Amino acid sequence: MIIQSYIKKFISNNSFQKVLIYGFYITFIGVNIIAMMVDSISGSYTSLKVEALTVFVSSLVFLYTHKTQNLTFGTYGVWVGPIALYVLIIFSDFVYWNFYFTLLIPLAFYTLFPFRSSFIQTGIHFLIVIILMIIGYYTTENNFLHDVDSLSAFVISIIFMVAFGIFYHANLENSYNKLYKSNQQKEILLKEVHHRVKNNLNILGSIFGLQAMREQEHTKDILLQNKLKIESMSMVHEMLYKHNDFSNIDFYQYTKTLSSHMIDLFEKKDTNVIIDSNKVEFPLEIMLKIGLMLNEMLTNSMKYAKNDTSLTIEISCQGNDKGYTLIYRDNGKNKLDIQKLQNSKGIGIKLINLTSKELDGELSIDYKNGLQYKLNFRDGLQLCIA
Known part of the structure; x- marks a missing residue:
């Protein structure tokens, strides 16, 4: 319950991008720690070394991002994951399951980068993967790289991931435009409400002022003091409708x-x-x-x-x-x-x-x-x- 409460508080108090970046690093580091445990039991020490180095570098990037609040650095820092995977592919003699892990990398790019940038990152990523496949084809006898059906399935998976990214960003942009239009309409309505409240308060203040002109000194002073109170409230509404921020x-x-x-x-x-x-x-x-x-x-x-x-x-x-x-x-x-x-x-x-x-x-x-x-x-x- 304490962890759940902390997570809810963190999400509500921070930007969407910051939540995604922190979520990526925590998940990525956690997955690699679990992989280290599995590899230490199975005796895959080469993978264990790569994963340990990945956890170390990812932790440094995450801590620096948290300390400086440089979200741009943190966003591009996700390349630690793909680079670690490329190294793992090379040192594991181009085994097929590591290539399939590369299909998950674009998901991070699609969620953390804008439309154009995410596809540039994805293109660079798959270009490196293809280069590694060519190197593996000529340097190893890996069945995956020499099997036409397996390669066809892998290429189809790449096409699917690219298509998914296109539809994801198209839907995201459409939702954003609808939300932006809705917010604009609400802002116009809020401005009108605050403007009318301000005008109504000014009318009340004017009535007190006119009444004060006809009264004796003591009553006049009371009416003018009430007029000032109304004007102090009117100024709050005036500042709200003159500025874009309606919350503060x-x-x-x-x-x-x-x-x-x-x-x-x-x-x-x-x-x-x-x-x-x-x-x-x-x-x-x-x-x-x-x-x-x-x-x-x-x-x-x-x-x-x-x-x-x-x-x-x-x-x-x-x-x-x-x-x-x-x-x-x-x-x-x-x-x-x-x-x-x-x-x-x-x-x-x-x-x-x-x-x-x-x-x-x-x-x-x-x-x-x-x-x-x-x-x-x-x-x-x-x-x-x-």
Whole structure:
């Protein structure tokens, strides 16, 4: 069960090509180890030496591919198998069963290489096999190489393998084209959905804005804060339909867009926002919650943080072994009572605390030459289901 679970996790977390390459090397090395055991029992020491060398070289290629993640090197490294088989044919006096093993080699080429390249590799492989057959014909009395029926069956098998490759790649290309067309249609639909959601949220925000113009100061402030929350969610959908990746949103780009919007809205042109994140991306559900938190934090800094020079806001989000750490800090000089802030009945701090719990996070608030929020949370869609 543990091995099965590990295999499923490996397949789901890696590309199709990487899974095929790793599968080939593990299978190939395993088969050769079994062959070594059989040959050691039967006393076929020549084959045993070739197989031992094959296992050694294949293991080196596999380890190098795994360490460097150079899949191109790993793909062409499968030639270790055919070369080992050619050597085995020569040192085993061109026995017929080794020639039949050569018919299996194109299967690796068809699955690991694209259409054109796979047939070039297959052509080179069978050309070498034919050369070996000619050499064996003139240098040995092997019945297989001198028997017309056996040779005819072998040639027919070669033709069959080539035909199989043609049909395999033709079917693969047809399936790929259908899948590509289907994905394009889904992308268009998703873009339209996110575009409409964004427009609907903007309409709601505009309604709040218009209503705020007619209300008293306290009510106006509440309506404008709700308008900002809606706009922070609208930006998430806007970024999704403007980019081809519908699964994740770049934290840096989103935070940069949101902070620029807040600076314009509060007319704080001298505010400096520093964002530190190294290619951190989140799915829609998580980014919506982070956006609401950042909206509240930015609003509080813009409205209440006081500084003799200019306001500086630092926002950092980095991944680690346990998930992610989000740090928000401003350089406001007004000393705050942290205990009073945490126990405040204001909607803003309540929203920040609630959202951090929905992310299964640990939130700490401190004052270090300015207000600082630090949130440690785990990554996972299941954490975002309220």
